Amino acid sequence: MTIDPGRSATVRSVEPGGARDEDLLRRLVAGDEQAFRELFRRYASAAHALAFRLVRQAQVAEEIVQEAFLSVWRNPDRYDGARGSVRSWLMGTVHHRAVDAVRREQAQRRRAEQASGIGPGVVEDPVDDLLAAIDLPRERKLVRAALGALPEEQRDVIQRMYFEGLSQSQIAERTGLPLGTVKSRTLLAMRRLRANLGEGTR
Amino acid sequence: MIRDHALIDELLAAQALDGLDADGAALLERELAAHGDCEECRRLEIEHAEVAGMLALALDPRPVREAMADRILAERRTAAAPIERLDARRDARLGWWQAAFGVAAAVALVFAILLATQDGEGQGVPGPAIVAFEGTAPGDLAMSFTPGESGALVWATGLPDPGPGKVYELWMIEDGDPVRGACLAPESGAVAAFLDADPSSADLLAVTVESEECPDAPTTDPVYTAEPGTTQ
Numbered sequence: 542m543t544i545d546p547g548r549s550a551t552v553r554s555v556e557p558g559g560a561r562d563e564d565l566l567r568r569l570v571a572g573d574e575q576a577f578r579e580l581f582r583r584y585a586s587a588a589h590a591l592a593f594r595l596v597r598q599a600q601v602a603e604e605i606v607q608e609a610f611l612s613v614w615r616n617p618d619r620y621d622g623a624r625g626s627v628r629s630w631l632m633g634t635v636h637h638r639a640v641d642a643v644r645r646e647q648a649q650r651r652r653a654e655q656a657s658g659i660g661p662g663v664v665e666d667p668v669d670d671l672l673a674a675i676d677l678p679r680e681r682k683l684v685r686a687a688l689g690a691l692p693e694e695q696r697d698v699i700q701r702m703y704f705e706g707l708s709q710s711q712i713a714e715r716t717g718l719p720l721g722t723v724k725s726r727t728l729l730a731m732r733r734l735r736a737n738l739g740e741g742t743r
Numbered sequence: 744m745i746r747d748h749a750l751i752d753e754l755l756a757a758q759a760l761d762g763l764d765a766d767g768a769a770l771l772e773r774e775l776a777a778h779g780d781c782e783e784c785r786r787l788e789i790e791h792a793e794v795a796g797m798l799a800l801a802l803d804p805r806p807v808r809e810a811m812a813d814r815i816l817a818e819r820r821t822a823a824a825p826i827e828r829l830d831a832r833r834d835a836r837l838g839w840w841q842a843a844f845g846v847a848a849a850v851a852l853v854f855a856i857l858l859a860t861q862d863g864e865g866q867g868v869p870g871p872a873i874v875a876f877e878g879t880a881p882g883d884l885a886m887s888f889t890p891g892e893s894g895a896l897v898w899a900t901g902l903p904d905p906g907p908g909k910v911y912e913l914w915m916i917e918d919g920d921p922v923r924g925a926c927l928a929p930e931s932g933a934v935a936a937f938l939d940a941d942p943s944s945a946d947l948l949a950v951t952v953e954s955e956e957c958p959d960a961p962t963t964d965p966v967y968t969a970e971p972g973t974t975q
C-alpha cells in the first residue's frame with residue numbers, strides 16, 4: 542500500500558487525478574464508505590507504524606489505530622480544513638493517543654522500577670535505522686532526508702519527543718540538558734525540518 | 744498591533760510533537776487566549792502541525808488488516824454501542840474508559856459483591872468504597888473505587904435508553920470544573936465500565952446525556968449525581 546496521497550489506482554479510475562484527502566473527508570461526512578476505505582488505505586499503515594513505534598506493543602498499536610479511524614468515521618466533521626491538512630490531523634490524532642498510552646505506561650514502569658530497584662533499560666536509536674533504508678517512496682525519502690539533515694542534537698530531541706513520546710522535561714531529565722536548551726532545540730529543529738521538507742508540508 | 748510570537752512559536756512547536764508538559768500546555772492556552780483571533784498564531788500552529796504530520800511518514804509502513812476497516816464501517820450501522828476491543832483482554836493500564844467486558848455478567852458480579860458487602864459478609868472481599876448515584880431518571884447507578892488510587896468501576900442497571908446517537912457521560916467535578924470521566928453506552932439498560940482515574944478527589948460525580956462523540960464538556964444538566972465522600 543502506498544501512503545502517497547492522490548496516487549491510488551482505484552481512485553484514479555473513478556476520479557481522474559485521484560481524490561484529494563479533503564474531498565474524501567467531505568464524502569465521508571455524507572457517509573460514503575468507499576471514501577473511508579480509501580482514506581484508510583492511504584493512512585492506516587502509516588498510522589499503525591507510528592503507534593507501534595511509540596507504544597511497542599502490537600495489540601495496543603492496533604487498538605490506537607482502530608480508535609483513531611473509528612473516530613474519523615463517526616465524526617468526520619471534526620476535521621477543520623482551515624486548521625491544516627487531513628494527513629496532519631489524522632497523524633496528530635494517532636500520535637496523541639499513542640503518547641497518552643506511552644506516558645501512562647512510563648508512569649507505571651517508573652513505579653515498578655522504583656519498587657524493584659532496577660533502572661531504565663537501554664534506549665534504542667530508531668532514527669538511525671530510519672536513515673539507513675533505501676529505495677523509498679518519495680515522501681518517506683524526503684522526510685528521512687530532512688531528519689538526516691538536522692544537526693545531531695536537534696535530531697535527538699525530535700527522536701525522543703516524537704518517536705519515543707517523551708515530554709520536554711523528561712528529555713531534559715534524561716539528557717542532563719537544561720530545559721531551556723531542550724525547548725530551543727525543539728523549535729530550531731521544527732523550523733529546519735519545515736525548511737527541508739519545503740512544499741511537502743502543504 | 745504587532746504581537747510578539749517568540750514564546751507561542753516555541754510552545755506550538757513542542758505541542759505539535761506532543762512534547763509539552765502540563766505547565767507548558769497551560770501556558771500555551773493562556774497565551775493563545777490572550778492573542779484571541781490571531782492570524783499569526785493560526786499560521787504557526789498549522790505550520791508546526793504539518794511538519795509533525797510529515798514525520799510519521801518516515802517510518803516503514805506497518806500493514807493493517809482490511810478487516811479493521813470492515814469492523815469500523817460496521818460500527819455506525821450499529822449506532823452508539825462502544826466498539827469492542829480487539830479481544831477480550833481488559834488492560835486497565837492502557838485501557839480507555841470503555842472496557843467492554845460482557846456487561847451483563849460484570850454487572851451481576853458487582854451487584855453480588857455489593858450485596859455481600861452490605862450484608863457485612865464481605866470481609867474477604869477487598870473493600871473498595873461504593874457510592875450510589877441519585878437521579879431524576881430511573882435505574883441504579885453506582886461506582887466503586889479505592890480512595891487515593893487510580894481506577895474505578897462504574898456499573899448500572901435499568902437505565903433508560905439515552906436516545907438515538909446519545910450516550911451517558913460521567914463527569915468528575917473538581918472545584919467547579921467538570922473533568923471527563925467515562926462515556927457510558929448502556930446495553931439493555933446495563934453499563935459496566937472501567938474509569939482510569941481516582942474519583943475520590945472530585946467534589947461531585949455527575950452523569951449527563953451527551954452525543955455519542957462524548958464532548959469535552961457537559962452540554963446538558965445532570966440526570967444522576969453522587970458525592971464521592973458519601974460512600975456506603
Ligand SMILES: [Zn+2]
Pocket residue numbers: 746748751778781782783784785
Ligand atoms: Zn498571535
